Amino acid sequence: MSDKGVKIIDHGWNKYKKQMKALNGSSIRFGFFGGSNTGFAKIAYTHEMGGVRQTTQKQRWYLRSKGMDAGNEIIIPERSYIRSSFDENKERILGWMEDAFKRIGDGGDKKSVLKSLAKKCKGVIVEKLESGDFVENDPFTREQKGYGKKPLEDKGALKEAIDFVVDAE
Secondary structure, eight states: OOTTSOOOOOSSHHHHHHHHHHHTTOEEEEEOOSGGGGHHHHHHHHHHHOEEEEOOHHHHHHHHHTTOOOOSEEEEOOOOSSHHHHHHTHHHHHHHHHHHHHHHHTTOOHHHHHHHHHHHHHHHHHHHHHHOOSOOOOHHHHHHHOTTOOTTOSSSHHHHHOEEEEEOO
16 A cells, blocks of 8 residues: 555566566677678678679670570569568567567576577578578579579578677676
8 A cells, every 4th residue: 555545556567667677778680790601791681682783794695595685784683581581470579579578577597588589580580591482593593503493592501601699788
């Protein structure tokens, strides 16, 4: 009872404030960080946003030999696998975030909880990358990689290079 005769009942607000304070300044970033993985950043950007690339002489000869237009540029279509992974799995990821939020509020180690969340999200990105659900490769690329290969399918280096950084103060 308060001194005014009103009984104050906390329905979780204090716990919520504690969770928010614990997470203040924390973040999870996904991408390609440092060392040998930095070269993938440009590739990933092109996949995520699409782009235009100058054709090589070899590509122009090949395209002409197939009776195709052999301009000086190749349009690289958007093949998002990072942004689209989050968009397509929003409900799933929000559930994981809610669970992480509760675990931290219950006293769980913030850094380890956020790392666990990041691993799950990275798994969603890898699933999308492996799905092959992208705009088809152009004829030149199909011939270079092999006709059975899906777009973004290669030796696995891109998939292996996807990483995350957890900042938890």
